[in-house]
Amino acid sequence: MALERSDxxxxxxxxxxxxxxxxxxxxxxxxxxxxxxVDEMQAVNTDGIEPLAHPLEASQRLRADVVTETDHRxxxxxxxxxxxxxxxxxxxxxx
Amino acid sequence: MHQxxxxxxxxxxxxxxxxxxxxxxxxxxxxxQLDPQLNSFISLTEDLALQQAKAADARRANGENGxxxxxxxxxxxxxxxxxIRTSCGSKMLDNFKAPYDATVVAKLAAxxxxxxxxxxxxxxxxxxxxxxSYYGAVKNPWNLEHVPGGSSGGSAAAVAARLLPAATxxxxxxxxxxxxxFTNLTGLKPTYGRVSRWGMIAYASSLDQxxxxxxxxxxxxxxxxxxxxxxxxxxxxxxxxxxxxxASLNGSLQGLRIGVPKEYFSAGLDPRIADLVMxxxxxxxxxxxxxxxxxxxxxxxAIPAYYVIAPxxxxxxxxxxxxxxxGYRCENPKNLIDLYKRSRGEGFGPEVxxxxxxxxxxxxxxxxxxxYLKAQKxxxxxxxxxxxAFTEVDIILGPTTPNPAWKLGAKNSDPVSxxxxxxxxxxxxxxxxxxxxxxxxxxxxxxxxxQLLAPYFQEGRLLNVAHQYQQNTDWHTRTPTGF
Numbered sequence: 001m002a003l004e005r006s007d008x009x010x011x012x013x014x015x016x017x018x019x020x021x022x023x024x025x026x027x028x029x030x031x032x033x034x035x036x037x038v039d040e041m042q043a044v045n046t047d048g049i050e051p052l053a054h055p056l057e058a059s060q061r062l063r064a065d066v067v068t069e070t071d072h073r074x075x076x077x078x079x080x081x082x083x084x085x086x087x088x089x090x091x092x093x094x095x
Numbered sequence: 096m097h098q099x100x101x102x103x104x105x106x107x108x109x110x111x112x113x114x115x116x117x118x119x120x121x122x123x124x125x126x127x128q129l130d131p132q133l134n135s136f137i138s139l140t141e142d143l144a145l146q147q148a149k150a151a152d153a154r155r156a157n158g159e160n161g162x163x164x165x166x167x168x169x170x171x172x173x174x175x176x177x178x179i180r181t182s183c184g185s186k187m188l189d190n191f192k193a194p195y196d197a198t199v200v201a202k203l204a205a206x207x208x209x210x211x212x213x214x215x216x217x218x219x220x221x222x223x224x225x226x227x228s229y230y231g232a233v234k235n236p237w238n239l240e241h242v243p244g245g246s247s248g249g250s251a252a253a254v255a256a257r258l259l260p261a262a263t264x265x266x267x268x269x270x271x272x273x274x275x276x277f278t279n280l281t282g283l284k285p286t287y288g289r290v291s292r293w294g295m296i297a298y299a300s301s302l303d304q305x306x307x308x309x310x311x312x313x314x315x316x317x318x319x320x321x322x323x324x325x326x327x328x329x330x331x332x333x334x335x336x337x338x339x340x341x342a343s344l345n346g347s348l349q350g351l352r353i354g355v356p357k358e359y360f361s362a363g364l365d366p367r368i369a370d371l372v373m374x375x376x377x378x379x380x381x382x383x384x385x386x387x388x389x390x391x392x393x394x395x396x397a398i399p400a401y402y403v404i405a406p407x408x409x410x411x412x413x414x415x416x417x418x419x420x421x422g423y424r425c426e427n428p429k430n431l432i433d434l435y436k437r438s439r440g441e442g443f444g445p446e447v448x449x450x451x452x453x454x455x456x457x458x459x460x461x462x463x464x465x466x467y468l469k470a471q472k473x474x475x476x477x478x479x480x481x482x483x484a485f486t487e488v489d490i491i492l493g494p495t496t497p498n499p500a501w502k503l504g505a506k507n508s509d510p511v512s513x514x515x516x517x518x519x520x521x522x523x524x525x526x527x528x529x530x531x532x533x534x535x536x537x538x539x540x541x542x543x544x545x546q547l548l549a550p551y552f553q554e555g556r557l558l559n560v561a562h563q564y565q566q567n568t569d570w571h572t573r574t575p576t577g578f
Contacts (some may be wrong), residue, residue, distance in 0.1 A: 008400055
């Protein structure tokens with residue numbers, strides 16, 4: 001099933017990507033080309049095969065429930081685009 | 096001095112033939128003189144390098160020794176370096192000075208390595224040609240009209256051009272081994288979990304792995320020794336002891352069982368590369384290896400599965416770039432959604448946007464089973480093929496790439512044509528296996544690589560085979576004209 005321009009607009013919205021209208025035709029065609037490659041998977045018989053998420057099938061390690069991190073707030077905020085009084089600034093969300 | 100390998104540098108420093116400061120100054124001057132032709136560096140870190148070189152010389156004067164103490168290296172620009180721009184080849188992170196060092200960076204600095212700079216790369220490591228970088232394409236020192244491979248193209252071009260002896264790199268679908276093959280280097284992608292990913296900007300977390308790029312297997316052993324090891328900060332780091340890789344180099348290959356997969360030699364492989372691969376097999380037979388044809392029947396399904404898994408994980412990982420906490424922020428956002436959309440639309444390049452969208456689509460409601468889950472099932476089939484093969488053979492050998500380095504721009508109009516060039520490297524990432532590419536000859540003046548794959552945690556065996564091969568061949572010593 002080939003993607004239409006409207007599908008690409010929807011995917012871009014889901015991915016929070018602002019695309020130029022002029023770019024949509026060639027993006028649509030590139031995505032269809034990639035999905036054409038991906039669809040070759042559907043011919044593979046995977047009945048009874050368990051999905052593999054981690055190559056060594058390791059599970060997430062747990063650690064003791066103790067504080068190990070120190071406060072890096074200043075270092076992290078020093079590289080932010082906009083901060084004030086220790087807070088990250090974004091456009092107004094609530095009127 | 097620029098022809099010295101890491102091993103030779105360590106001996107020269109120990110014998111006081113030169114100081115790390117002298118070597119560092121010589122290489123920085125060489126980079127300044129020659130890199131404009133290649134564009135292999137995004138940032139040079141001269142002040143840090145001279146400071147680290149002087150500190151290393153002082154440690155040596157105090158009687159300390161170490162293979163990396165005073166050795167000049169560079170880091171692919173996705174390893175976080177505290178206070179130094181870590182761009183990931185993207186406009187998104189052009190202004191990003193990392194607030195901490197990656198584990199790999201910290202470990203190598205502690206071992207006394209000298210950081211000359213940060214190398215160019217495909218944006219967010221997404222590419223096989225180093226053409227998607229915000230900082231421009233990298234050129235192949237063997238032919239400046241050709242690509243150096245990617246995504247670690249800057250590290251590869253710099254080491255191949257003798258701007259420095261070795262560099263760090265990362266490999267998600269071939270990004271160490273393919274540029275190694277394209278530039279006549281030795282490059283090793285370790286077992287998944289062998290090298291810490293902490294502070295390594297994530298592309299596809301279940302596939303990404305850091306490793307060394309150098310001119311010899313001996314140097315890869317030295318650099319890997321400094322990079323490998325358990326790290327509690329990386330939740331997928333594996334707590335396995337790190338062997339002495341340099342000690343593994345000299346073992347005999349008598350009786351080594353080499354598997355050559357018949358699927359590797361189907362249509363699509365340049366027959367001249369096939370001949371060079373078989374010549375390398377003959378060379379290893381002379382050293383005592385025995386050869387057996389094997390089968391990896393699911394190899395052809397690896398590319399489509401990879402182009403679901405990697406983009407899906409990328410779409411999730413790259414959601415952190417929102418224009419709020421770090422990185423690029425658009426001008427005058429109208430509202431919060433506009434801030435997100437325009438920061439990401441303007442900050443990411445076209446290939447990154449394509450992969451984010453493929454991933455977002457594959458993970459979207461109603462498509463998860465058909466794409467991501469299906470790809471993970473194929474991933475198990477690919478792994479099972481290897482597990483079956485390794486009951487019969489010790490290593491698997493084949494070409495690293497089906498073709499030599501292509502011309503700059505040749506594959507820009509159709510991304511899928513470049514994806515298909517990763518056919519031999521992607522399977523090791525899906526299965527998490529270690530893989531190495533080593534120089535094995537030339538086609539039309541461009542280097543050709545042979546890939547070796549081994550069972551989990553057998554990096555030492557890969558280095559052993561490559562080192563023995565390099566003791567009996569001289570492909571890896573060839574230097575590109577003009578460098």
